[in-house]
Structures are given as C-alpha cells and as structure tokens.
Amino acid sequence: xxxxxxxxxxxxxxxxxxxxxxxxxxxxxxxxxxxxxxxxxxxxxxxxxxxxxxxxxxxxxxxxxxxxxxxxxxxxxxxxxxxxxxxxxxxxxxxxxxxxxxxxxxxxxxxxxxxxxxxxxxxxxxxxxxxxxxxxxxxxxxxxxxxxxxxxxxxxxxxxxxxxxxxxxxxxxxxxxxxxxxxxxxxxxxxxxxxxxxxxxxxxxxxxxxxxxxxxxxxxxxxxxxxxxxxxxxxxxxxxxxxxxxxxxxxxxxxxxxxxxxxxxxxxxxxxxxxxxxxxxxxxxxxxxxxxxxxxxxxxxxxxxxxxxxxxxxxxxxxxxxxxxxxxxxxxxxxxxxxxxxxxxxxxxxxxxxxxxxxxxxxxxxxxxxxxxxxxxxxxxxxxxxxxxxxxxxxxxxxxxxxxxxxxxxxxxxxxxxxxxxxxxxxxxxxxxxxxxxxxxxxxxxxxxxxxxxxxxxxxxxxxxxxxxxxxxxxxxxxxxxxxxxxxxxxxxxxxxxxxxxxxxxxxxxxxxxxxxxxxxxxxxxxxxxxxxxxxxxxxxxxxxxxxxxxxxxxxxxxxxxxxx
Numbered sequence: 001x002x003x004x005x006x007x008x009x010x011x012x013x014x015x016x017x018x019x020x021x022x023x024x025x026x027x028x029x030x031x032x033x034x035x036x037x038x039x040x041x042x043x044x045x046x047x048x049x050x051x052x053x054x055x056x057x058x059x060x061x062x063x064x065x066x067x068x069x070x071x072x073x074x075x076x077x078x079x080x081x082x083x084x085x086x087x088x089x090x091x092x093x094x095x096x097x098x099x100x101x102x103x104x105x106x107x108x109x110x111x112x113x114x115x116x117x118x119x120x121x122x123x124x125x126x127x128x129x130x131x132x133x134x135x136x137x138x139x140x141x142x143x144x145x146x147x148x149x150x151x152x153x154x155x156x157x158x159x160x161x162x163x164x165x166x167x168x169x170x171x172x173x174x175x176x177x178x179x180x181x182x183x184x185x186x187x188x189x190x191x192x193x194x195x196x197x198x199x200x201x202x203x204x205x206x207x208x209x210x211x212x213x214x215x216x217x218x219x220x221x222x223x224x225x226x227x228x229x230x231x232x233x234x235x236x237x238x239x240x241x242x243x244x245x246x247x248x249x250x251x252x253x254x255x256x257x258x259x260x261x262x263x264x265x266x267x268x269x270x271x272x273x274x275x276x277x278x279x280x281x282x283x284x285x286x287x288x289x290x291x292x293x294x295x296x297x298x299x300x301x302x303x304x305x306x307x308x309x310x311x312x313x314x315x316x317x318x319x320x321x322x323x324x325x326x327x328x329x330x331x332x333x334x335x336x337x338x339x340x341x342x343x344x345x346x347x348x349x350x351x352x353x354x355x356x357x358x359x360x361x362x363x364x365x366x367x368x369x370x371x372x373x374x375x376x377x378x379x380x381x382x383x384x385x386x387x388x389x390x391x392x393x394x395x396x397x398x399x400x401x402x403x404x405x406x407x408x409x410x411x412x413x414x415x416x417x418x419x420x421x422x423x424x425x426x427x428x429x430x431x432x433x434x435x436x437x438x439x440x441x442x443x444x445x446x447x448x449x450x451x452x453x454x455x456x457x458x459x460x461x462x463x464x465x466x467x468x469x470x471x472x473x474x475x476x477x478x479x480x481x482x483x484x485x486x487x488x489x490x491x492x493x494x495x496x497x498x499x500x501x502x503x504x505x506x507x508x509x510x511x512x513x514x515x516x517x518x519x520x521x522x523x524x525x526x527x528x529x530x531x532x533x534x535x536x537x538x539x540x541x542x543x544x545x546x547x548x549x550x551x552x553x554x555x556x557x558x559x560x561x562x563x564x565x
Contacts (some may be wrong), residue, residue, distance in 0.1 A: 036107040045100060046117050052093050053124045054260045055390040057275040058461050059291045062368075065464040066297045067454075069364045069482055069522040076477075078529030080537075082557060087540045088135055090128045091142065097125045099145040119176030123189040123197065126169040129162065130201055134465065136553060137210075137536045137563020138162045155549040158565045163205045170198040179236055186252050187261040187387075192233055196257045196391045199226035203399050206406070207469040209535050210564065216407065223403035230400045233257070238393045240423040245331030248371040251387055258391035262384070272383030276376055279368050281350065282360040284342040286378045289360060292368040292459055294333055296483035296519060299366060301454055302329040307426045307435010319512050327425035332458050334367040336487040336515060337507035341374050349502060353487040353515060363522050364484035370459045394420060395462070398453050405445040413445050417452055424456070473530035481523040487515045536563040 035041040063070025074080050100121050104114045132139050140154035141162055157165070174194040181188045202225045204210060206218035241247045241255040252259070262273050277288035303309055303326045310316040315324040322335055334340050340350040351357075352365045371386055401416035414436065421434035428434050440448060453466055467473050489498075493514050507514065538556025552559030 036103045036109065039109060039113060042100075042104075042107065042109060042113075042117060046120060049093075049097055049100065049121060049124055050260075053090075053097070053128055055127065055258075055388060056260055057273045057388045059274065059278045059288075061461045061464050062292050062459055065467055066295060066477055066480075066482055067458060067463045068291075068298075068368070069293045069295055069484060071363075071522065071524065075534060076528050076530060077523075077526045078531050080531070080534060082538050082541055085537055085540055087542075088132055088537075089540070089543060090132060091140075094125060094128055094142060095145050097121050097128070098143060101125075102145055115176040116178070119173040119194075120189045122169040122173040122176070123193055126166040126173070126197060126201070129166050129169075130197070130204075133159065133162050133166070134204055134209075134468070135537050136539065138561070138565070140550075141165045153547045153549040156551055156561055159210060159563050160205075160565060163201060166201055167198055170194045170201075174198075187259050189258070192229075192236065192238065193258045193391070195225075195229035195232060196396050199229040199396065199399050200391065202226070203403060204469050206403070208471040209469040212471070212564070214406070219403055219406040223400070223407055223409075226396065226400040226403050229396050233393060233396060238396075240393060240397075240419070242423070244328055244424055245369075247392070248386055248389070249373065255393040256387075256389050257393060257396065258389070260388040260390065262387055272385055273388065274382050274384075275386060275388075276372055276384040277378075277381040279372050280342060280378075280381055281362070281367060282357055284378050284381070286382045288382055293362045293364040293484075294366040294368055294458075295364050295522065296366075296485050298454070298458065299329075299333055299335075299485070301451065302326045302333075303426070303435055303455075305425070305427055306429060307421060307433070319517075320509065323508075326455065328455055328458075330369075332368065332370045334369045335485075336365060336517075337511065340367070340369065342372075343377050344375055347503070349507070351498075353489065362484075364482075365486055365517070366484075368459050389460075394423075394456055398449060398456065402446065402449050405442060405449060408442055410440065410442065410445050413449065414440075417448060420452060420456055468535055471535060473528070473534075474532065477528045478530055479527055481521045481527050483519050484522045485517050486520050487517050490514060490516050 035045055060070070062068035064073060064075060074084055101118060104118050107114055109117075129139070129141065138157045138159040139162060141157045142154060143165070146152055171194075173189070174191050177189060177191050177194060179191050180186075181190065199222070202218075202222035206215065206222040208214075211218055237254060238257065239254050241250065241253045243250075247253065247255060251261075274288045277285040278291035280289065282289040299321070300310060304313040304315050305324050305326060306313060306315065307326070308315075310321075313324075317323055322329065322333075322338070330338075334350050334352075336350070336352040338350055339347060341348045342350075350367060352362050352367070355361065373381075373384055373386055376384055397416045397420060401413040404410075404412040404416075417436055418432070418434050421436070422428065426434045431438065436448065437444065450466065450470065450472070454463055457463070467477070489495075490513070498514070501514075505514065533553075533555030536553050536555070538553045538559060539550060544550050544552060551561035553561050553563060
C-alpha cells in the first residue's frame with residue numbers, strides 16, 4: 001500500500017480547498033461572517049467535525065468479548081458500578097454539529113454546497129446519538145445549539161423517540177447527499193452511508209436488547225430499511241470485494257460503504273492509526289503492542305473449508321488445526337510457526353511459544369492478521385494509514401439476512417450466507433450449500449447468521465455489539481472463560497535447535513515433532529459474569545448532579561428510566 005503524507009481522518013483537503021487547516025485559525029472560534037459566507041471556512045469547520053466524530057480504529061473493543069484476550073475487564077467479570085463506568089456523553093461534539101446545521105439556515109453559500117454540508121452533518125449527528133443510545137437507551141435529543149437562555153436541563157427522550165430522530169436525520173441526509181465523491185473528497189458520507197447506517201440502527205432497535213419480546217413490526221421496519229440499502233447499493237455497484245484477506249489494502253473498493261480515511265505515517269505529519277503497531281508482536285512494533293490477541297474460542301469457531309464445524313468434520317486435525325480451514329482463518333489468525341512477513345521480511349515465521357518474546361508474547365498463542373500491513377516497518381506501524389471501514393457491504397448483507405430470518409424469510413437468508421461463504425472460498429459441496437445445514441429452522445438460521453458475523457466481521461468492532469444487542473452474553477458466555485493456546489517445546493527441543501532448523505523444518509506438517517500445545521484460561525481467576533442490567537448502562541453520577549431532569553436508568557441505583565420504551 002502506498003504511503004501518503006497528508007492529514008488524518010477524512011481527507012482534510014475535501015472540496016478541493018486548502019488541506020492545511022491545522023495551520024489556520026480555529027474554525028470553531030471564527031465569527032459568523034467569516035465562516036458561513038466562505039466555502040473554505042465552512043468546509044473546514046465540517047472537516048473538523050469529521051475529525052471529532054467519525055468512527056475510528058478501536059484497540060480495546062475486541063477484548064470486551066470472546067474475540068480477544070483482555071485481562072481485568074470489569075464489564076465481563078460483573079464488576080461494574082457507576083463509579084467505574086466510562087463516560088460516553090458526546091454533547092459537546094453534538095453542539096458543534098448543531099451549530100453548523102443552524103448557521104447553514106442563514107448562510108449566503110450556494111444551496112448545492114449547503115445541502116452537501118448539511119447532509120454530512122446530519123449523518124455525523126445520527127452516528128453520535130447512535131453511539132449513546134446503544135449504550136444507554138433513550139437520551140436527551142438536542143437538535144439546536146443551546147444558549148444560556150434555553151432550557152438547559154433536558155429530560156431523556158424515550159428510546160423509540162431517539163431512534164425516530166436518528167432515522168429522520170438519515171432520511172434527510174439521503175435526500176441531500178450525492179452517491180459518490182471523487183478525487184480528494186472520497187470518503188465523505190454519501191447516500192449509501194445514510195441507507196446503511198439507518199439499516200443498522202433499525203436492526204438494533206428490533207433486536208432483543210431493545211425488544212426482548214420479539215416484535216414483528218419492528219423487524220419488518222428493519223427489514224424494509226436493510227432491503228432498501230442492499231438493493232440500492234447493489235444497483236450503484238457496491239458488492240463483495242473478491243479477496244477477503246486483501247480487502248483492507250485496496251482502498252475505496254466496491255465493498256467500502258462508511259469509511260474514515262487515514263493519511264499520515266509519522267508524528268510530524270498529521271496523525272495515523274496505531275492499529276498496526278498495537279496488533280503486531282513487540283519486536284515488529286513501536287510504542288504499542290498487546291492488543292487484539294485472538295482467543296482459542298474464536299479460533300475454534302472457524303469452520304472447515306467445506307463449511308462444516310470442526311467437531312463435525314473428518315478433515316479436522318486437533319494438532320494441525322490450521323489445515324483445511326475456512327480461508328478466512330488464515331486471513332485473520334496467526335499461529336505458532338506460521339509465515340507472517342512483517343516489515344517485508346521474506347519467509348519470516350511468527351513464534352508464540354512460551355518465552356518467545358518474554359512477558360510480551362501473546363497470552364493466547366495467536367495474533368490477529370486482519371488489516372495488518374506487512375509492508376510497514378516497526379517505526380511506520382504506529383502511524384499507519386490503513387483506512388477504518390465502519391460499514392462494509394458484507395455487513396449490509398448480514399443485517400438484511402438477520403431481519404429476513406426473523407420474519408421467516410429463510411430462503412433470502414440462505415442466499416446471503418451462501419454468497420458470503422462463496423466469496424470466503426468455502427467449497428460449495430455437492431448440494432451447493434457451502435457447508436450450511438439444509439432445512440434450518442428460524443432459530444437455527446439466526447444462530448448460523450450470528451456465527452457468520454462472528455467470523456466474517458472478526459476484529460472489526462462488531463462482536464461486542466452483537467453480543468449486547470442479541471443479549472447473548474448471559475446465554476453464551478456467562479460461567480465460561482476465554483481460552484488461549486500455549487505452545488511449548490517437546491522434550492529434547494530448545495531454542496538453539498529451533499534456530500538451527502527454523503528455515504528448513506516443515507512446521508506446517510511436522511509440528512508435533514517440535515511443539516506441543518496446551519489450552520489455558522486467559523481470564524485466570526475469573527469467569528465471565530455479565531449482568532442483565534449491563535445491556536443498558538447507568539448514567540454517570542456527574543450528569544445527574546448537573547441536570548435534575550435526568551432519570552437514572554432502571555437497574556442502576558434505583559433508577560426509574562425504562563430504556564425499552
């Protein structure tokens with residue numbers, strides 16, 4: 001991937017205006033006459049909103065589920081209290097978005113430009129509100145920049161009202177935005193983003209987190225929105241990128257829907273993403289390490305190349321567990337002795353045996369390969385320019401499949417899963433089912449879709465939210481722990497001998513001659529104990545203390561706000 005030296009985030013040179021806004025006056029503090037009558041200043045104001053609000057690489061989210069190891073997580077271990085809850089209160093950012101929306105109403109800029117600016121801001125506002133609603137349920141929905149003379153003690157809106165406002169913002173944005181941007185504007189929000197994000201929000205609202213007793217009306221609403229997104233995006237040329245493993249390195253390909261673009265690779269030139277450094281082993285990174293170590297639980301979830309689960313396939317070898325697997329396995333997982341040519345080192349092998357990197361060896365015995373650019377040097381890895389793709393076409397497909405399954409439209413769900421698996425490289429089989437069980441019931445189909453999401457979207461920040469919205473923590477994870485695989489030398493083998501043979505031995509097929517693996521508990525003395533009230537967090541006390549109209553969430557400190565309404 002080519003390295004470019006521009007500024008982070010959405011390209012700051014969008015609309016072909018100056019990209020050097022960090023050297024200009026603060027757009028947030030300029031007077032109305034300067035900002036809202038100038039295409040350059042108004043656009044740069046919006047660019048700053050992108051930087052402050054657009055989704056980014058998250059180094060911690062995988063460790064909050066069964067996807068990756070993260071020792072000491074209060075949420076998973078059932079140890080959350082209001083005092084140790086993180087604060088996800090984005091009203092400073094929302095006020096700045098609202099200010100742009102308000103000022104565009106009286107701006108002298110041409111209408112076409114104002115429409116584009118407004119549409120993008122509406123998506124950003126919907127995104128920020130969605131981030132809060134999926135955690136808290138209904139929240140105060142503030143749609144104008146508040147002044148001292150306003151009611152500055154707003155109450156929480158019902159969750160259904162909050163959802164409706166986000167949907168309206170996205171519907172309005174759809175009418176205002178183009179289908180595509182070109183040149184340096186690529187990455188700005190489009191009609192496709194508005195459709196796909198609306199579909200995701202309505203999927204959440206229909207899911208058991210928000211609707212514990214299934215409601216066909218909500219599922220139908222979500223189905224219609226996701227069907228519209230899927231159909232319109234296909235018509236506009238969106239689709240599955242042919243190579244699952246290379247998706248992240250061919251920027252702005254046909255599968256990219258909602259993206260945050262990174263264009264910096266050094267601290268002195270903008271800001272890059274530390275994803276590569278944090279995900280790599282210590283000796284191939286700089287200033288970051290230790291994130292996104294896949295669990296043995298996740299590794300076992302990948303089916304065989306035939307699509308069969310490992311416990312139902314005669315092809316599965318518990319020692320050579322990497323052989324004959326779903327190709328997405330090798331595209332995502334690095335195991336002891338596998339080839340991982342980091343920093344451009346030809347035939348480099350990754351070792352995860354006990355003591356391979358002292359205390360910094362992966363605690364699970366695995367590393368995440370997905371979206372890690374092997375061409376970067378350790379120094380470059382901390383400022384990598386790999387784009388963050390918040391929504392890709394595969395997710396739009398899976399969102400639609402889930403809604404279809406909930407409504408009993410199983411043929412439509414089957415078609416999506418087969419298309420996803422075909423792109424992955426899973427064999428079709430004599431029946432053309434790509435390993436899927438024929439004649440699945442509705443519940444079996446939903447389980448199959450959730451498994452497909454777990455595999456297809458691994459390490460893309462989706463598993464934690466899927467577990468929440470389907471209320472699966474209690475049924476799938478509670479009472480269990482996350483597992484790792486601990487490779488060690490067999491008797492007679494040691495480091496000196498490994499160094500002698502590492503370039504000639506066939507570790508892929510003769511692994512047991514050199515290593516033995518043992519499973520272990522990466523959560524150590526803890527078991528997962530996710531509490532029912534965690535599906536909607538309590539509001540941090542400081543917000544209740546400064547706003548007497550806010551109700552605490554039910555289930556937290558005698559709270560009275562019902563997030564299900």
